[in-house]
Amino acid sequence: MLITNIEMIPGRKIVQHHGLVSGSTVRAKHVGRDIMAGLKNIFGGELKGYTELLTESRKEAMGRMKEQAKQMGANAVVNVRFSTSSVASGAAELYVYGTAVTVQ
Amino acid sequence: MEFITFIILMMLGYGFGTWAERRHYKSIEEREMKYQKLPTIGLKHPLPQPGRVVKAQLAVGNVVISVDYFKRFLASLRNIFGGRVSSYETLVDRARREATLRMKESCPGATQIINVRLETASLSKNTRKGSIGSIEVFAYGTAITYK
Numbered sequence: 001m002l003i004t005n006i007e008m009i010p011g012r013k014i015v016q017h018h019g020l021v022s023g024s025t026v027r028a029k030h031v032g033r034d035i036m037a038g039l040k041n042i043f044g045g046e047l048k049g050y051t052e053l054l055t056e057s058r059k060e061a062m063g064r065m066k067e068q069a070k071q072m073g074a075n076a077v078v079n080v081r082f083s084t085s086s087v088a089s090g091a092a093e094l095y096v097y098g099t100a101v102t103v104q
Numbered sequence: 105m106e107f108i109t110f111i112i113l114m115m116l117g118y119g120f121g122t123w124a125e126r127r128h129y130k131s132i133e134e135r136e137m138k139y140q141k142l143p144t145i146g147l148k149h150p151l152p153q154p155g156r157v158v159k160a161q162l163a164v165g166n167v168v169i170s171v172d173y174f175k176r177f178l179a180s181l182r183n184i185f186g187g188r189v190s191s192y193e194t195l196v197d198r199a200r201r202e203a204t205l206r207m208k209e210s211c212p213g214a215t216q217i218i219n220v221r222l223e224t225a226s227l228s229k230n231t232r233k234g235s236i237g238s239i240e241v242f243a244y245g246t247a248i249t250y251k
Contacts, residue, residue, distance in 0.1 A: 002160065002161065003161065003162040004160055004161070004162060004246040005162060005219050005221065005244060005245065005246050006148050006149075006218065006219045006246050007148065009160055010150055010157040010160045010246075010248050011156060011157030011158070011160060012160075037170070037238070040170045040238075041170050041171075041172075041173070041176075041237060041238070042113055042116055042117055042120075042172065042173045043116065043117065043120040043121060043124065043172055043173075044117065044120065044121035044124055044125065044170055044171055044172025044173075044175065045120075045121075045124040045128070045169065045170060045172075046128075046167060046168065046169050046170075046202075047168040047169065047170050047238055050168035050227065050238070050240070051166060051167055051168045051240075054166055054168065054240060054242075055166060058164070058166070058242075080162060080244075082221075082223060082242060082244060083223075084223065084225045084240070084242070086225075092225075092227075
């Protein structure tokens with residue numbers, strides 16, 4: 001599955017549009033990671049646990065979007081956008097959406 | 105007792121925070137030199153390039169970074185007097201440059217990355233109201249490989 005965040009796939013021709021596809025996931029943080037984050041709030045620096053958590057979550061959201069696109073019979077998703085919102089304290093929603101298309 | 109804890113936390117934050125920041129900037133600068141040749145642009149159309157496109161894919165990079173105790177204290181002082189909060193400026197600068205670098209590292213062999221977007225989110229919910237604490241920067245773009 002080809003994914004880009006521009007309106008086209010360079011080097012390919014779009015032959016059919018299937019409409020909007022999206023995927024989202026809500027993740028809560030982990031107690032162990034939260035303790036580490038508390039320590040890092042004193043020392044400063046990268047919160048590796050959180051970086052990984054958000055990477056995984058975005059991968060999952062993208063997986064869901066790809067699954068939806070596949071069901072529509074598309075082989076690419078163009079104009080992909082990401083958005084993050086915190087739904088409750090300690091939980092974040094990661095949302096990804098784009099347009100499913102068929103390319104040659 | 106509380107005052108002693110505060111002083112210790114300030115010293116730890118200052119020591120480790122300054123050391124970590126210096127090390128991080130050094131690593132950022134080194135890697136930026138390495139990827140200097142890779143054009144990263146915000147335009148939606150690729151730069152003119154000889155050859156044909158062999159691969160186009162989404163490139164992503166993210167980082168969550170936290171400010172140390174000492175700098176947070178400095179920033180809270182700044183909240184009283186107003187003005188530039190330079191301790192947080194370096195935090196967002198480091199986070200954006202690191203995220204952009206990770207995006208570049210995620211697509212080895214790419215010729216250019218176009219339509220780069222940067223997203224910033226504040227993550228800390230457990231700290232006092234109104235303080236930033238830790239931020240996440242997410243960078244994404246389309247990596248194109250020519251041959």
